[in-house]
Amino acid sequence: MPDLSLSVTVNGRTLHRTVPPHLRLLDLLREDLHLTGSKEGCGAGECGTCSVFVDGVLLKSCLVPAAKVDGADVETVESLGPRGALSVVQRAFHKAGASQCGYCIPGMVMAATAALRSNPRLGDEEIKERLGGNICRCTGYQKIFDAVALARDVLCGVRPASALDEEELKDGSFIGTSVRRLDAPSKVTGALRYAGDMTLPGMLHVKVLRSPHAHAVIRSLDTSEAEAMDGVAAIVTAADVPGKDGFGVFVRDQPVMARGKVRYVGEAIAAVAAEDLVTATRALAKIKVAYEILPGVFDPDAALMPGAPVLHDYAADNLVKHIPIRKGDVEAGFAAADVIIEECFETQQVEHAYLEPEAGLAYVDPDGVVTVHSPSQNITHHRHMLSDILALPINKVRMIMSPVGGGFGGKEDMIYQGMLALLAMKTGQPVRLVFTREESVSTTAKRHSARISYRMGLARDGRITASEIRAVYDGGAYGMSTEGVIRKGAILAGGPYAIPNVKIDTYGVYTNNTPSGAFRSFGSLQTQFATESMLDMAAERLGLDPFELRRRNAMRAGDTTHTQQRLDSASLLDVLAGAEGAARWERGAPVVRGAVRGDLAGEGTRPPCRLGARFAAPVPEAQAEEVA
Amino acid sequence: MARKRGRGMAAGWYGIARTASIDRAGTWVELDDGGTAKVVTGVTEIGEGILTVLAQIAAEELGIRPEDVTVGDNDTARVPEAAHAGATRQTYMIGNSVALACREARARLFDEMAAHWGTDAASLRAHNGTLRAEGTNLKCAMREAVDICKKRGVVPVGAASFTAHHTGLDAADGSGRPWQAYVFGCQVAEVEVDTVTGEVQVLGVWAAHDVGRAVNPKGVEGQIEGGVVQALGQGLMEHYQTVDGHTVTPGFAKYILPTALDVPQVTCVIVEDPDPIGPLGVKGIGEPAMVPTIPAVMNAIYDAIGVRITTLPATPESIVAALGRKRQAETAAQARAQ
Numbered sequence: 001m002p003d004l005s006l007s008v009t010v011n012g013r014t015l016h017r018t019v020p021p022h023l024r025l026l027d028l029l030r031e032d033l034h035l036t037g038s039k040e041g042c043g044a045g046e047c048g049t050c051s052v053f054v055d056g057v058l059l060k061s062c063l064v065p066a067a068k069v070d071g072a073d074v075e076t077v078e079s080l081g082p083r084g085a086l087s088v089v090q091r092a093f094h095k096a097g098a099s100q101c102g103y104c105i106p107g108m109v110m111a112a113t114a115a116l117r118s119n120p121r122l123g124d125e126e127i128k129e130r131l132g133g134n135i136c137r138c139t140g141y142q143k144i145f146d147a148v149a150l151a152r153d154v155l156c157g158v159r160p161a162s163a164l165d166e167e168e169l170k171d172g173s174f175i176g177t178s179v180r181r182l183d184a185p186s187k188v189t190g191a192l193r194y195a196g197d198m199t200l201p202g203m204l205h206v207k208v209l210r211s212p213h214a215h216a217v218i219r220s221l222d223t224s225e226a227e228a229m230d231g232v233a234a235i236v237t238a239a240d241v242p243g244k245d246g247f248g249v250f251v252r253d254q255p256v257m258a259r260g261k262v263r264y265v266g267e268a269i270a271a272v273a274a275e276d277l278v279t280a281t282r283a284l285a286k287i288k289v290a291y292e293i294l295p296g297v298f299d300p301d302a303a304l305m306p307g308a309p310v311l312h313d314y315a316a317d318n319l320v321k322h323i324p325i326r327k328g329d330v331e332a333g334f335a336a337a338d339v340i341i342e343e344c345f346e347t348q349q350v351e352h353a354y355l356e357p358e359a360g361l362a363y364v365d366p367d368g369v370v371t372v373h374s375p376s377q378n379i380t381h382h383r384h385m386l387s388d389i390l391a392l393p394i395n396k397v398r399m400i401m402s403p404v405g406g407g408f409g410g411k412e413d414m415i416y417q418g419m420l421a422l423l424a425m426k427t428g429q430p431v432r433l434v435f436t437r438e439e440s441v442s443t444t445a446k447r448h449s450a451r452i453s454y455r456m457g458l459a460r461d462g463r464i465t466a467s468e469i470r471a472v473y474d475g476g477a478y479g480m481s482t483e484g485v486i487r488k489g490a491i492l493a494g495g496p497y498a499i500p501n502v503k504i505d506t507y508g509v510y511t512n513n514t515p516s517g518a519f520r521s522f523g524s525l526q527t528q529f530a531t532e533s534m535l536d537m538a539a540e541r542l543g544l545d546p547f548e549l550r551r552r553n554a555m556r557a558g559d560t561t562h563t564q565q566r567l568d569s570a571s572l573l574d575v576l577a578g579a580e581g582a583a584r585w586e587r588g589a590p591v592v593r594g595a596v597r598g599d600l601a602g603e604g605t606r607p608p609c610r611l612g613a614r615f616a617a618p619v620p621e622a623q624a625e626e627v628a
Numbered sequence: 629m630a631r632k633r634g635r636g637m638a639a640g641w642y643g644i645a646r647t648a649s650i651d652r653a654g655t656w657v658e659l660d661d662g663g664t665a666k667v668v669t670g671v672t673e674i675g676e677g678i679l680t681v682l683a684q685i686a687a688e689e690l691g692i693r694p695e696d697v698t699v700g701d702n703d704t705a706r707v708p709e710a711a712h713a714g715a716t717r718q719t720y721m722i723g724n725s726v727a728l729a730c731r732e733a734r735a736r737l738f739d740e741m742a743a744h745w746g747t748d749a750a751s752l753r754a755h756n757g758t759l760r761a762e763g764t765n766l767k768c769a770m771r772e773a774v775d776i777c778k779k780r781g782v783v784p785v786g787a788a789s790f791t792a793h794h795t796g797l798d799a800a801d802g803s804g805r806p807w808q809a810y811v812f813g814c815q816v817a818e819v820e821v822d823t824v825t826g827e828v829q830v831l832g833v834w835a836a837h838d839v840g841r842a843v844n845p846k847g848v849e850g851q852i853e854g855g856v857v858q859a860l861g862q863g864l865m866e867h868y869q870t871v872d873g874h875t876v877t878p879g880f881a882k883y884i885l886p887t888a889l890d891v892p893q894v895t896c897v898i899v900e901d902p903d904p905i906g907p908l909g910v911k912g913i914g915e916p917a918m919v920p921t922i923p924a925v926m927n928a929i930y931d932a933i934g935v936r937i938t939t940l941p942a943t944p945e946s947i948v949a950a951l952g953r954k955r956q957a958e959t960a961a962q963a964r965a966q
Contacts, residue, residue: 326802348940406675
């Protein structure tokens with residue numbers, strides 16, 4: 001198909017371009033016009049980070065072919081405020097604390113602006129409906145709703161423009177005052193550049209060849225035909241690693257690219273640097289890999305069985321780590337119990353789903369320092385590992401943490417920075433890699449799934465006499481943060497309760513699943529879910545209010561933890577009182593009493609969502625009167 | 629009634645900073661021309677608001693304003709080690725490190741200004757851009773103070789390292805001191821369960837969390853609200869699935885995330901039980917905010933419909949299936965009774 005010519009007005013400036021037919025409006029804006037306020041989050045119209053106005057209509061620019069905007073008027077987030085100034089919506093986002101990582105925020109600001117343009121007096125429920133096409137992973141949306149309501153009220157004259165200003169100092173101190181975020185203006189305007197927004201002259205584009213098999217030996221790997229292609233600058237494989245190949249947070253068991261064997265679907269095998277992404281993608285198809293497929297193991301309990309397929313030579317039992325915790329005598333504790341409760345729990349693998357997919361830019365500076373910009377959550381450790389991998393002195397490796405568009409633990413692993421460094425060294429040119437959403441979801445670390453068996457003994461008065469917990473975590477193909485995850489999972493497993501007799505065992509296991517790694521709350525979410533479920537089951541059996549049961553067992557200052565550490569302070573009783581009071585909790589045992597509770601549907605709840613019924617909801621009356 | 633409501637609660641705890649290993653963070657500070665400051669340390673924003681928090685801490689300690697603070701961060705070749713952006717360690721480790729470094733830079737400035745004014749350095753107070761000597765009418769802008777200090781031949785700089793003295797766990801019984809600061813949290817959830825479709829809507833969450841000391845209360849709320857919603861995603865809808873190692877949920881059409889229409893109203897209760905060890909009393913909130921949400925929601929589902937969900941996520945399909953099993957069990961029990 002031949003290239004297409006188009007004229008389009010972007011932010012008031014008319015442009016004439018000849019574009020390839022596959023070019024999307026988002027590419028035209030970002031790569032040609034460097035309007036990087038429109039972000040790419042999914043490439044499939046599902047997340048809204050690329051939202052723009054085309055002839056005044058809110059559209060997702062990743063779904064719009066560039067040729068389709070011929071003759072149209074396009075507005076991006078960069079057009080909203082006059083240079084250096086912020087629109088009312090942007091100021092409201094700043095004031096409300098609506099931006100966290102900021103990656104979804106330009107799209108949110110566009111969606112909010114569209115909502116207010118179409119209905120300047122939209123109600124609180126309609127705000128939610130109008131933002132329904134934009135995903136935010138950081139904020140929980142509350143402060144975004146606050147921001148849109150604030151902008152609406154200021155624009156309608158219900159609240160004065162000064163409502164957008166900085167608050168007074170609380171007690172004369174900056175500590176304890178909700179100072180507006182200093183980085184928010186750069187986020188609400190889209191001015192902040194994440195790694196995937198950065199370009200350098202002569203920059204090459206990188207694509208990664210990934211394993212289609214979960215477990216296989218690589219019999220041969222031939223990159224010669226791909227390397228000979230016009231536009232391909234270099235290809236790297238495990239053979240290009242000059243130093244000690246291996247990364248990982250606790251055990252360096254993962255090579256920069258597969259070394260003789262692949263252990264999960266999506267594992268990197270080779271990386272291509274080419275003049276453009278199309279060439280790099282075509283080159284991947286020319287790399288020849290011969291595999292000998294091995295049996296895989298996909299269940300952690302099966303992986304622990306004798307005779308299971310073995311992933312790593314150093315761990316013949318597929319065990320990453322076992323963490324035991326022992327305190328007191330659990331059998332004596334169960335013997336003393338009036339009630340014993342047993343249950344099994346299972347939690348699933350979870351994706352971090354930060355809106356910014358992994359991206360990085362690397363180059364070798366004039367002093368020979370290998371420099372990598374990436375949204376890494378741990379530049380200190382990455383520098384140590386990369387220095388060993390590249391066999392360079394540590395001061396010849398420089399890691400720069402670009403703004404992180406959401407991390408949640410998922411950007412602690414050095415899964416692609418090594419490839420970028422090798423390509424920058426091999427080509428002598430800047431190289432940039434941006435993951436697709438599918439690559440990000442399928443190949444990066446997840447929250448560990450866990451299988452937890454739990455036994456808890458309690459006396460009639462509610463005191464826990466013994467807890468025995470066994471949790472098996474699926475670590476997937478590489479160690480990453482598994483050891484730390486199961487350690488934290490073990491330490492916190494018993495919950496914040498003074499229990500005399502405790503036996504806890506957590507296991508991290510290798511399988512051929514997508515690797516699991518660090519994820520916000522790091523192994524303890526799984527075990528504490530089980531503990532807090534067990535306690536409600538116990539409260540029902542004992543006829544006790546669940547707050548009261550927890551109070552009777554609460555760890556207090558002076559108590560020792562399950563790891564036998566004396567606590568000098570403990571605020572559990574304070575937070576129990578705080579939540580109980582705020583929720584106006586009606587006391588009683590958890591005996592399926594929802595139908596007869598008197599504390600439901602009060603302050604602090606939203607109306608249930610009944611799709612389609614909400615656009616009719618008028619602006620709250622008090623506000624409407626004030627406007628009038 | 630097809631739609632049933634219920635409430636549940638759950639508590640939780642968490643350790644601050646790196647687990648079962650010593651943790652440390654370094655900072656360099658310069659009180660700069662114009663009464664501004666450069667604070668240089670090795671991590672950057674991952675969205676939690678740490679740059680603003682560090683600027684607030686530096687402003688308070690140095691006696692200037694947050695907008696006068698430039699945080700130079702994120703570059704292993706230009707800044708001291710502050711290690712990773714995770715483990716709920718940023719406010720605790722780096723915040724305390726910044727405070728200590730600022731105190732050193734401030735002391736250098738105060739010594740020069742005390743000599744310049746002929747007063748005792750202990751009487752000097754700097755706040756919001758102004759330096760005063762208590763009990764006198766001596767005062768000047770911090771801009772002038774820095775200028776005077778430099779003309780006396782001293783650049784007011786400071787450096788500090790903050791350490792969390794954690795120990796490893798015993799290999800046999802796990803005993804040890806994995807953290808020096810602990811936080812606690814408790815949440816109540818209110819749900820509505822549609823017994824026909826199995827859909828669970830979380831309508832309200834009340835979340836009380838100890839953060840030590842809230843440097844930026846709105847930022848703390850943002851962490852709690854975001855943590856609650858992320859946990860709600862895992863509790864009710866998110867499920868990364870593979871078949872023989874092949875991902876079958878590779879995009880947001882298959883991997884379902886909470887949207888604006890799925891989220892409860894969240895009421896935050898910030899509890900401040902200051903850390904007795906660090907200079908600021910701060911602890912943290914990033915990760916612990918997620919911990920109580922899922923069990924609180926599952927306990928609320930039980931309160932509403934009498935079904936105990938032990939396998940996550942509690943999707944509409946799994947709720948319908950669990951209700952079916954409950955009905956079968958009840959029918960069987962009735963049959964036995966007759």
